[in-house]
Amino acid sequence: MRNKLLKVVRGKQRPSVPTPAEMRLLQILWDREEATVEDVVNAHPAKERPNYKTTQTLLRIMEQKRFIAHESRGRVFVFKPLVSRKTIDHLSVQALISRNFHGSAAELVVNLLETSPIKNKELDELEAYIREYRKKRGLGERE
Numbered sequence: 001m002r003n004k005l006l007k008v009v010r011g012k013q014r015p016s017v018p019t020p021a022e023m024r025l026l027q028i029l030w031d032r033e034e035a036t037v038e039d040v041v042n043a044h045p046a047k048e049r050p051n052y053k054t055t056q057t058l059l060r061i062m063e064q065k066r067f068i069a070h071e072s073r074g075r076v077f078v079f080k081p082l083v084s085r086k087t088i089d090h091l092s093v094q095a096l097i098s099r100n101f102h103g104s105a106a107e108l109v110v111n112l113l114e115t116s117p118i119k120n121k122e123l124d125e126l127e128a129y130i131r132e133y134r135k136k137r138g139l140g141e142r143e
Helices: 002-011 020-032 037-042 052-064 085-100 105-115 120-136
Strands: 068-073 076-081
Touching (some): 020 037, 020 052, 020 076, 020 085, 037 052, 037 076, 085 105
């Protein structure tokens, strides 16, 4: 019974957040717009180049997760991203808020303000963004 419940819950989950290794490969694909396995491997600095087969396997996993897709060109596969940076940024922030801040974006912002020095100019920009956000959402200065 528990396995059936897990399958139902998994079916309704949001798309997963890429692992750090997947993020490195996505960054390369976003920058290049498309790449072969060899292109992806060679995009790494010489001292940090991953193994070709490992990269190929990781790209296939990413394809199963629907982060990327491939097309055949002759004997090579050319991979392209299916998700945008913005989509992954949003998913990552949502996962962080859910996992670390009890689902509260406000707790994340407070934590950020308390732990990271922010310049006055950046604070002014954040305040302006919050005012604009309230206008767009039809929220008054105070609710």
